[in-house]
Amino acid sequence: MTTALAIGQPTDRVDGRHKVTGGAHYSGDMLPGTTAYAVLVGARAASGRITGIDTTEALQADGVLAILTHENLPKAAAQPPLIPSLAGMPAPGQTFFPFQDDVVHYAGQPVALVVADTLERAQHAGALLRIAYAETPSVTTLDQAREEAYEPEAIFGGFVPGRNTRGDIEAGLARADVRIDATYTFAANHHNPIEPSATTAAWDGDQLTLYDATQGVAATQLTVAALLGLTPSKVHVISHYVGGSFGCKAMIWAHPALAALAARHVQRPVKLALTREQMFTSVGHREEQEQRITLGADKDGRLTALRHHKLSPTSPFDDWAEPSLGVASQIYACPHYEGVYRLVRANTMTPTFMRAPGEASGMYALETAMDDLAHQLGIDPIDLRLRNYTDMDPNTGNPWSSTGLKECYRRGAERFGWHRRNPEPRSHRDGRRLLGYGMATAGYPVYGPNNPQRARARLYADGTAVVQAATPDFGTGVATVMTQVTADALGLPLDRCRFEGGDTTLPTIAAAVGSSGAGMISAAVHTAATNLRNQLVAQAIGDAQSPLHGADPATVTVRDGRMMLRDAPETGEGYAELLHRNVLPDVEATGAWSPSPESAHYGMMTFGAQFAEVAVDPDLGLARVRRMVGAFAPGRVLNAKTARSQLMGGMLWGLGQALLEANAMDPHRGRWVASSLGEYLVPVNADAPEVDIELIEVADKVVNPLGVKGVGEVGQVGAAAAIANAIHHATGRRIRKLPITIEDLL
Amino acid sequence: MSAPHVPSRAPAAAVLPERGPEPVKITLSVNGDEHTFDAEPRVSLLDALRERLSMTGAKKGCDQGTCGACTVWVDGRRVLACLTLAIACEGHEVTTIEGLAQGDELHAVQSAFIEQDAFQCGYCTPGQIMSAVALLKEGHDGDDAEIAEWMSGNICRCAAYPHIRAAIRTVRDRSRDPSHGQT
Numbered sequence: 062m063t064t065a066l067a068i069g070q071p072t073d074r075v076d077g078r079h080k081v082t083g084g085a086h087y088s089g090d091m092l093p094g095t096t097a098y099a100v101l102v103g104a105r106a107a108s109g110r111i112t113g114i115d116t117t118e119a120l121q122a123d124g125v126l127a128i129l130t131h132e133n134l135p136k137a138a139a140q141p142p143l144i145p146s147l148a149g150m151p152a153p154g155q156t157f158f159p160f161q162d163d164v165v166h167y168a169g170q171p172v173a174l175v176v177a178d179t180l181e182r183a184q185h186a187g188a189l190l191r192i193a194y195a196e197t198p199s200v201t202t203l204d205q206a207r208e209e210a211y212e213p214e215a216i217f218g219g220f221v222p223g224r225n226t227r228g229d230i231e232a233g234l235a236r237a238d239v240r241i242d243a244t245y246t247f248a249a250n251h252h253n254p255i256e257p258s259a260t261t262a263a264w265d266g267d268q269l270t271l272y273d274a275t276q277g278v279a280a281t282q283l284t285v286a287a288l289l290g291l292t293p294s295k296v297h298v299i300s301h302y303v304g305g306s307f308g309c310k311a312m313i314w315a316h317p318a319l320a321a322l323a324a325r326h327v328q329r330p331v332k333l334a335l336t337r338e339q340m341f342t343s344v345g346h347r348e349e350q351e352q353r354i355t356l357g358a359d360k361d362g363r364l365t366a367l368r369h370h371k372l373s374p375t376s377p378f379d380d381w382a383e384p385s386l387g388v389a390s391q392i393y394a395c396p397h398y399e400g401v402y403r404l405v406r407a408n409t410m411t412p413t414f415m416r417a418p419g420e421a422s423g424m425y426a427l428e429t430a431m432d433d434l435a436h437q438l439g440i441d442p443i444d445l446r447l448r449n450y451t452d453m454d455p456n457t458g459n460p461w462s463s464t465g466l467k468e469c470y471r472r473g474a475e476r477f478g479w480h481r482r483n484p485e486p487r488s489h490r491d492g493r494r495l496l497g498y499g500m501a502t503a504g505y506p507v508y509g510p511n512n513p514q515r516a517r518a519r520l521y522a523d524g525t526a527v528v529q530a531a532t533p534d535f536g537t538g539v540a541t542v543m544t545q546v547t548a549d550a551l552g553l554p555l556d557r558c559r560f561e562g563g564d565t566t567l568p569t570i571a572a573a574v575g576s577s578g579a580g581m582i583s584a585a586v587h588t589a590a591t592n593l594r595n596q597l598v599a600q601a602i603g604d605a606q607s608p609l610h611g612a613d614p615a616t617v618t619v620r621d622g623r624m625m626l627r628d629a630p631e632t633g634e635g636y637a638e639l640l641h642r643n644v645l646p647d648v649e650a651t652g653a654w655s656p657s658p659e660s661a662h663y664g665m666m667t668f669g670a671q672f673a674e675v676a677v678d679p680d681l682g683l684a685r686v687r688r689m690v691g692a693f694a695p696g697r698v699l700n701a702k703t704a705r706s707q708l709m710g711g712m713l714w715g716l717g718q719a720l721l722e723a724n725a726m727d728p729h730r731g732r733w734v735a736s737s738l739g740e741y742l743v744p745v746n747a748d749a750p751e752v753d754i755e756l757i758e759v760a761d762k763v764v765n766p767l768g769v770k771g772v773g774e775v776g777q778v779g780a781a782a783a784i785a786n787a788i789h790h791a792t793g794r795r796i797r798k799l800p801i802t803i804e805d806l807l
Numbered sequence: 808m809s810a811p812h813v814p815s816r817a818p819a820a821a822v823l824p825e826r827g828p829e830p831v832k833i834t835l836s837v838n839g840d841e842h843t844f845d846a847e848p849r850v851s852l853l854d855a856l857r858e859r860l861s862m863t864g865a866k867k868g869c870d871q872g873t874c875g876a877c878t879v880w881v882d883g884r885r886v887l888a889c890l891t892l893a894i895a896c897e898g899h900e901v902t903t904i905e906g907l908a909q910g911d912e913l914h915a916v917q918s919a920f921i922e923q924d925a926f927q928c929g930y931c932t933p934g935q936i937m938s939a940v941a942l943l944k945e946g947h948d949g950d951d952a953e954i955a956e957w958m959s960g961n962i963c964r965c966a967a968y969p970h971i972r973a974a975i976r977t978v979r980d981r982s983r984d985p986s987h988g989q990t
Contacts, residue, residue: 077921080929081913081936083864083904090863123829180858181849255868255876255964256930304866304930305964337869536928536965706924706967713966738873738962745959747952749968 067545067555068767069758071702075541075560076302076534085302089259089334091272096261097126099176099323099333100183101316102190103169103342107199107408107731111163111172115191119175122189124182126327129174134160134322138290141283143218143379143411146276146311146572149512151283154312154345155411157378158288160319165194166377167408168732169342171315176323176331199408199731203349203374206405210372213380216402221384225400227456233366233397237357241433245354245426246798248723249733250347251741252415256304257340262320263330269321270297274304276311277572278531278565284313285321301563303535307714308414309344310535311574316343338736341724345413347383348373349725352426357397362438362445364395369427371400374407381411385423388504388778391666392427394451408731414574416714417777420505425718425799428501428782433795436484442500442786443470443479443670454664462660462763463770465694466502466668472755473500473692477672486793494676496687497791501779503669503693507770508575509656514582515568516589518547519649520597524622524637525557528586532570533563537578537773538703543586545699546767550590552619560586568651576667576771579699581654584765589652596650598624601639608632654766663763667770669693671712671779675787682806684788686716686748689780692755696770701756708776709752715780717744723800826894833894837862838906848894852886853877855893856903864904864933868962875961878934879903885941904933907940915981916940919974927965935961939975948979 079085104111116128137158146152159171173190177183200206213223234240261272269291275281278298286293303310320333335343350373357366369389375381386400415421435445450467453460474480482498483489489496516530528547534540543560551558561567568589570582598617601607601624609617609624609632618627625633640648672690677683689712698704721742724735735741761768781799788806789795796805827848834843837860844859853870856862856879868876870889877888880902907914916939919925926932938961942948947957954972963971 073921074924076929077926078913080926080932081904081917081920082908083862083933085929086863087866087930089867090857092858092861179847179850180854181847253964254928254930255874255962256866256928257868302930303928304868305928307964334867337871337873536926538927702924703927706927706965706970709969710927710966713968717966737871738869739871743962743964744966744968745962746968746971747955747959749955749966751969 067548069698069701070545072541072545072555072700074538074703075544087256087302087304088261088272088274088300089332091261093261093263093330096330096332097176097178097327098180098183099174099320099331100187101171101335101339102173102175102187103339104165104172105168106165106194106196107168107201109165109194109196111165111192112195113193114173119186119189122182122186124178125175125186126178127176127323129323129326130172131160131162136161137288139287141287145218145220146280147508147510147574147577149279149510149571151287152280152312152572153284154314154413155376155378159315167410169339171319174319174323176327201407201409201726201731202728203351203372203405205728206374206407210403210405212401212403216380216382217384223402225386225390226398228397230366230368230397230399234355234357236365238360239358239437241354241356241430243354243430243797245352245429247350247422248725248800249349250415250718250722251341251724252307252309253340253738253741253743254305254307254309257335257337258310258316258344259332259334260317260320261330261332262324264324268295270299271317271321272299273317274310275300275533276306276535276574278533278563279569280313280572281317282565285318288318289321298565299563300533303533306535307416308418311414311572312345314344337738341733341736342410345410347415348412350385350422352385352423354426354430356430356434358434360438362434362440362448364393364449366397367395368399370403372403374409375404376409376411377406379411380404383412383422384419387423388420388506389423389427391454391456391664392502392504393449394455416711417505417774420774420778421718421781424778425781428779429785429797432499432786432789441484443474446470446502457664459662459664462663462665463696463759463761464668465757465759468757469668469670469692469694472757473670473672473690476753476755477690479672486790491676494678495791497675497677497787497789499673499783499786499790501671501782501786503671503775503779505576505667505775505778507580507665507667507764508577509660510571510577510581512571513653513655514570514585515651515653516585517568517649517651518589518593519647520551520593520636521647522637522640522645524635526551526553527559527561528590529561529567530570530582530585531562531565531567532573532578532582537573537707538700539578539582541703542579542699543582546583546586547590550587551594553622557622576773576775579771580765580769583699583767583769584654585652587766588654589650592652593648593650594619597636597639597648601634604639606642607639608634660763665764667693667695667775669775671783673783673787675784675791677788677791677806682803684720684801684806686750686784688750688753690753691776692757693772693775694757694759695772696759696761696764697768698756698758699769704756704772705754707772708754711774711776712752712780713744713749714777716748716784718799719781719784720800833897835893835896835901837901838903846893848892850893851889852891852893852896853888856888862903862905866930866933868931875938876931876934878937878961880937880941885938904937907936914940915978916974919977923970923974923977925967925970925974927967931961931963935963935971943975943978948975
């Protein structure tokens with residue numbers, strides 16, 4: 062083995078220069094020659110039928126090339142099932158493709174596609190369309206459909222059962238000395254990455270090239286191929302830079318296929334970028350929801366029972382709910398458990414993954430209830446959690462592959478100064494402001510991909526290496542950390558290694574979703590680069606002219622581009638010497654990785670602890686988060702700088718979830734009330750306090766070769782609860798709705 | 808969506824000749840270079856830069872003036888390119904992110920953004936940097952609260968805000984420290 066030199070270092074992003082100079086090219090920046098512009102027109106009605114589309118005026122407008130509707134757009138060849146994109150299969154966000162008939166299922170559903178020679182002309186022609194609807198009453202809120210709720214067999218593309226039980230919930234509740242029974246409500250949320258989804262499609266004969274903003278190029282490729290009836294080998298997807306996703310580019314929605322159909326129709330490349338308004342109705346959302354929790358505990362605070370029910374609206378097409386009950390069912394020892402999802406059908410699109418999908422909401426409810434329990438029993442909130450600590454997954458009885466949770470509580474509390482907290486609400490003040498300190502547990506599962514993840518490593522005769530895997534970089538820093546992984550596996554300096562990704566011509570990687578990217582891609586890259594190193598060492602050993610001729614490969618190590626005997630480093634040679642002597646321009650190896658069968662015998666989770674200080678103005682009802690502290694144990698940290706950034710982003714997403722982010726349906730019109738960043742509030746600079754993060758490395762030999770558990774989502778889990786608990790501590794008010802707004806605190 | 812604004816045909820008091828609504832020749836000076844192209848007067852500065860001049864550094868995040876990703880300078884003043892008409896910038900100097908570095912030498916704010924990891928996906932970054940450089944010039948860098956307030960027109964959905972403030976602080980402090988070069 063080599064000594065790790067690059068992994069873990071807080072290396073600057075390798076693509077930083079591109080990103081600060083405007084040199085990073087995103088999907089909407091791609092302009093193949095003669096590109097035309099497509100604009101989507103969404104349904105104004107939420108339910109009903111299209112009775113007529115008058116295109117006369119629009120077709121006469123300058124520059125219009127085509128107007129496509131259900132009357133003239135070719136029908137989809139097939140509708141693939143909804144399977145989360147980590148599975149590596151076609152991954153439509155919903156099992157509905159527009160333009161197949163005249164039925165309107167939800168407001169904003171694409172009903173026309175206008176193509177023109179400039180963007181302005183396409184937009185203008187879109188506004189000239191006259192579309193008539195026969196509207197029928199719509200259902201878009203829980204309150205309109207509560208009576209129609211049903212319990213689905215499974216949710217989340219069939220991956221999560223609708224009901225999960227262990228023990229005997231009634232017996233567990235009967236044994237409790239104290240109970241908490243409360244309902245928590247959540248507004249709908251939207252991802253709103255600053256880059257709206259965009260696809261540029263170009264045909265060369267029957268070969269299609271798509272520049273798409275996606276979390277997985279293969280997901281785009283396979284989904285578009287299925288919808289258009291093409292062989293995947295004819296669909297080339299490129300996605301080098303993606304301007305944020307947070308889940309809305311994890312599944313493949315209608316627009317990439319529509320861009321391809323439009324480009325085929327007008328026989329020119331077509332760019333289709335969604336507008337900000339369309340980002341609210343085209344790429345899924347986190348659904349409005351209610352969760353009811355019934356906790357039972359003995360007088361020492363040990364849980365005897367947990368009942369957790371969720372009710373949420375889904376689309377007419379799919380049984381989708383974010384899996385809010387998952388981590389909340391696993392995080393504490395509790396013998397008796399019942400979790401049930403209930404759904405109502407509504408006139409919306411299918412909701413989808415949104416950062417910490419399920420965990421962000423489910424752990425808000427559970428961690429608020431736990432704070433309630435701690436307060437009622439007079440037990441310190443951290444102590445209460447330690448009393449319910451579990452070293453195994455309570456759902457399976459399998460031990461955790463690694464934890465670090467107790468260390469997270471301890472280190473987080475130290476950094477935060479938790480010991481200074483007087484448990485009595487309204488006991489801390491700063492002038493007329495009430496101060497509160499809250500905490501919560503964080504947890505996020507480690508998901509493994511269903512299919513092998515692949516990479517290719519190549520060493521050139523000049524001693525530089527390139528490693529390739531098809532993943533795009535949507536802000537995670539994957540190009541940077543994979544360069545680090547390559548450097549260590551090959552024993553090369555960092556600046557002699559380069560990562561290439563974001564292209565379906567490269568070895569296949571599933572969509573990097575569910576915080577799986579760092580683990581599964583590093584596994585593939587490490588395997589490929591290690592295979593290459595072993596191949597080079599074997600070649601040297603077999604080469605009569607090499608100083609390493611005849612050596613035992615187990616005694617050879619690599620460092621600074623040189624292979625040498627571990628115990629006699631002067632005996633060895635550089636990669637470049639070996640390649641030059643053998644007249645080799647390069648040497649290449651591939652690698653593939655799948656989760657080990659052994660991993661099925663473990664519970665796998667990234668743990669953390671969240672702390673927040675909140676100041677509440679009692680006269681204005683204004684809550685401001687003054688600082689946040691998080692301690693996380695994500696296995697091995699590949700790059701301390703990029704990992705901290707992702708965790709910080711997640712925690713500030715928790716702030717947005719707690720205090721700002723909300724959308725609601727207008728029950729009369731069946732449309733979202735907010736459809737811009739002026740109405741849907743996300744944190745801005747002035748909302749964001751300083752965030753202090755402690756990384757606690759824990760060894761994990763189960764999850765993947767490098768022991769990486771991922772940091773993309775766990776930063777958000779529990780953050781909203783820590784803030785809400787701090788608000789309770791500041792004010793004595795227990796708010797059980799998100800976001801918590803001024804009127805809740807007046 | 809609504810129709811793009813079409814210039815009024817009413818007689819104007821201004822001395823400017825009426826042009827359009829058909830495509831007209833527009834000349835823009837961007838980062839010191841003159842560019843002439845045909846576009847309708849309703850074309851925004853952002854779409855002119857991106858779609859006509861292939862200068863895609865300024866990003867479209869909302870096209871509504873809410874996100875700041877399209878921030879550029881007109882005569883040194885920060886503006887939202889999505890809410891500015893290209894034709895109205897004739898005779899003025901437009902500066903974009905592509906014009907900030909001196910050859911291979913990054914502007915101090917660009918370097919500080921890399922050093923402080925003041926971005927993740929990078930999409931809002933050109934706008935953040937154009938705002939940050941202007942903020943430093945304007946002197947709105949007294950403390951973190953002032954920086955945060957004056958940077959709040961630029962949304963970063965990755966929420967790199969504390970690092971954006973750190974990058975701005977770094978440049979401010981170095982510029983006050985005579986042992987460092989000018990910024």
